[in-house]
Amino acid sequence: MKYRNPLSIARGLGSSKDGLGHWWMQRLTAIALVPLVFWFALSIIALAGQDRAHVLTWMQSPFHGVVLSLFLVTSLYHANLGLQAVFEDYIQARWLQLSSRITAGFAAVFLGFTGVFALLRLVFGG
Template identity: 40%
Template sequence: MRTPLKQARGLGSARGGAEHFWRQRITALANVPLTLFFLYTLVRLAGADHAAVVAYFKFPISALLILLFVISSAWHMMLGLQVIIEDYIHHEGLKIAALVGNILFTGFFGLICIYAIVKLSLGG
């Protein structure tokens, strides 16, 4: 029979909790103005044709801010889902699969959005 102390001994600290915590808070803080700019962009481009959208994204500041929004949001989403997976999935194999799936999903989501924004900003 193993006592709870015996089970906990040797596990130690992951030494990454504070860094993860601060990354999540920094991305959350960055997402506030970036989300407001994203919403402004959605309202401004509502009903616009393709040429107007391309013209908007050709302006470097617009494209850069939307790129930063996508990167920050995807990273924040990955960090948040990682915490949920680590806290609520207890089977190690399933937890590892979910963590890998989280990275692949958020990475794919981010790359597709970045590709679309870059294509629009280059006139596509």
């Protein structure tokens, strides 16, 4: 006895099973990155040639500190989705494809936590 109708089973499940989620998050992070990249480019231009004290003041400001964290986390999420597609396209051996994806995922999480931790430590001391 089946209680789920075919549409509910099919919804969101392409040939890659969870492909819609990947596609959707890639677009969502891309849209978020449009203003974030714009802010990042202007910030880097403004920070060019400045000394460390100036850079730290910039990182410590609530607005720039938060937006820098958002830029870092969003771009790492987006990068992980993109790298996943690249590995799926070019790596045939299943074990190598899977281990590449897992390594890239761990690296993205590690970089994100490290960057945000450094910014938090800068603001809250310790």
